[in-house]
Amino acid sequence: MHPYPTAGTEFPEKPLSVAVIGAGYWGPNLARNFHGSPGWRLAAICDLDTARASRLALSVGGVAVTDSLESLLADPELDAVAIATPARTHHGLAASALAAGKHVLVEKPLADSLARGEEMVRLAKSAGLVLMADHTYCYTPAVLKIRELVEQGELGEILFIDSVRINLGLIQPDVDVFWDLAPHDLSILDFVLPGGLQPVRVSAHGSDPLGAGTSCVGHLVLELGTGAMAHIHVNWLSPTKIRQLVIGGTRRTLVWDDLNPQQRLSVYDRGVNLSRHTGEEERSQSNISYRLGDTWSPALPEHEALAAMVAEFAGSIRAGRPAQTGGAAGVRVLSVLEAATRSQLSGSPVLLSPTLELESAS
Numbered sequence: 001m002h003p004y005p006t007a008g009t010e011f012p013e014k015p016l017s018v019a020v021i022g023a024g025y026w027g028p029n030l031a032r033n034f035h036g037s038p039g040w041r042l043a044a045i046c047d048l049d050t051a052r053a054s055r056l057a058l059s060v061g062g063v064a065v066t067d068s069l070e071s072l073l074a075d076p077e078l079d080a081v082a083i084a085t086p087a088r089t090h091h092g093l094a095a096s097a098l099a100a101g102k103h104v105l106v107e108k109p110l111a112d113s114l115a116r117g118e119e120m121v122r123l124a125k126s127a128g129l130v131l132m133a134d135h136t137y138c139y140t141p142a143v144l145k146i147r148e149l150v151e152q153g154e155l156g157e158i159l160f161i162d163s164v165r166i167n168l169g170l171i172q173p174d175v176d177v178f179w180d181l182a183p184h185d186l187s188i189l190d191f192v193l194p195g196g197l198q199p200v201r202v203s204a205h206g207s208d209p210l211g212a213g214t215s216c217v218g219h220l221v222l223e224l225g226t227g228a229m230a231h232i233h234v235n236w237l238s239p240t241k242i243r244q245l246v247i248g249g250t251r252r253t254l255v256w257d258d259l260n261p262q263q264r265l266s267v268y269d270r271g272v273n274l275s276r277h278t279g280e281e282e283r284s285q286s287n288i289s290y291r292l293g294d295t296w297s298p299a300l301p302e303h304e305a306l307a308a309m310v311a312e313f314a315g316s317i318r319a320g321r322p323a324q325t326g327g328a329a330g331v332r333v334l335s336v337l338e339a340a341t342r343s344q345l346s347g348s349p350v351l352l353s354p355t356l357e358l359e360s361a362s
Contacts, residue, residue: 022084023047035060039314073100091116110330121327132323133330135187155249166235181234204340269293
């Protein structure tokens with residue numbers, strides 16, 4: 001596993017130059033963290049709304065503003081771009097940037113379709129450039145610790161995963177609740193599961209109780225190759241906000257409550273032990289026992305996830321290696337989202353198999 005640079009990492013080389021494309025909802029967060037990172041020099045803000053871009057530019061040191069992607073990408077001093085625009089524009093912008101020799105960071109989801117995401121991976125690979133998905137949650141102290149615990153075998157073999165991401169949210173006009181909220185949970189599972197997220201079967205059930213024309217409440221079930229099951233509940237209509245992930249293993253169970261800053265992670269030494277008899281004896285003869293042990297909360301360092309993410313972007317470029325949340329991770333997430341859409345339309349589970357791009361890019 002590559003070490004994660006943090007916001008305090010020293011970069012002896014000259015800072016890399018980056019421009020943020022998109023000054024809307026997420027662009028200001030990216031601009032602020034690039035501006036504050038020792039590994040980067042924020043060179044410009046690019047947005048068709050130059051007044052909005054100018055306000056953002058003033059807040060991060062008065063950097064240059066442009067509404068011309070062509071002139072931005074023609075700058076030989078520019079090393080990279082960070083794309084924070086609607087998903088339907090990601091492929092076109094990334095393709096142009098990669099063709100101009102720029103490394104590319106893209107906010108989630110990587111693209112608005114699996115085919116376009118795979119094309120972005122191919123373009124970056126052929127150009128020898130870094131394509132990185134901004135899966136921000138993967139750089140939080142809590143998720144980094146979860147990955148570490150899973151890798152060290154502290155939970156044992158994973159038996160089940162249950163994730164809840166519900167709140168009273170904005171109903172999106174162009175995507176359903178799966179494409180809006182589930183990328184967070186899918187990217188986390190891709191990051192913490194050994195080998196990444198590669199389910200063999202996907203089932204999705206969505207409902208539109210308001211008649212909004214798109215699923216506002218959704219349940220996504222992923223059957224993993226190990227026999228484990230992952231369930232993701234997403235909801236735009238809940239008056240209460242819940243951000244919780246439960247990972248149950250043969251040794252321990254982990255609970256992440258993202259809204260509890262006093263105790264985000266809890267590890268429970270509790271579970272069920274099943275000792276099966278050998279031979280042809282019936283399952284009913286298996287010996288079931290329950291284990292009740294200690295509960296503990298791992299200590300977590302404090303750092304901003306986006307600061308660690310932009311540092312990782314710089315680190316991957318300098319080392320000439322794939323980013324920890326590279327294009328392949330973004331494509332794996334897209335494969336599940338597209339399967340969820342097909343499952344909703346057909347009313348049946350959808351079988352998944354890795355594509356050539358997924359296999360070669362992982």
